[in-house]
Amino acid sequence: MVLKISNFLRVLTTNALILLFSFILIQNANSKTSLNFLKFKSAEMPVGLIISLSFIVGSSLGSTILILSKDDKILLK
Numbered sequence: 001m002v003l004k005i006s007n008f009l010r011v012l013t014t015n016a017l018i019l020l021f022s023f024i025l026i027q028n029a030n031s032k033t034s035l036n037f038l039k040f041k042s043a044e045m046p047v048g049l050i051i052s053l054s055f056i057v058g059s060s061l062g063s064t065i066l067i068l069s070k071d072d073k074i075l076l077k
Contacts (some may be wrong), residue, residue: 004067009064015056022052 029046036042 007024007067008064011060011067015060019056022048024053 026046026048029048031047032040032044033047033050034044035050
């Protein structure tokens with residue numbers, strides 16, 4: 001259980017750092033676009049922010065599912 005928590009905190013910290021760096025680097029981005037989902041249209045955001053947020057969400061969900069689905073015996077090997 002402790003190993004699962006430490007793995008989860010490591011993933012959370014890594015994703016938070018990636019998000020922080022992406023906010024710092026995207027400040028001067030001029031290319032903006034909006035997303036269309038069904039009939040809704042989002043606000044205009046920089047393309048790099050959309051890409052980095054989708055990467056962080058996918059990484060967080062994938063890592064969390066992987067950490068929670070594994071047995072403790074497998075993690076110790």
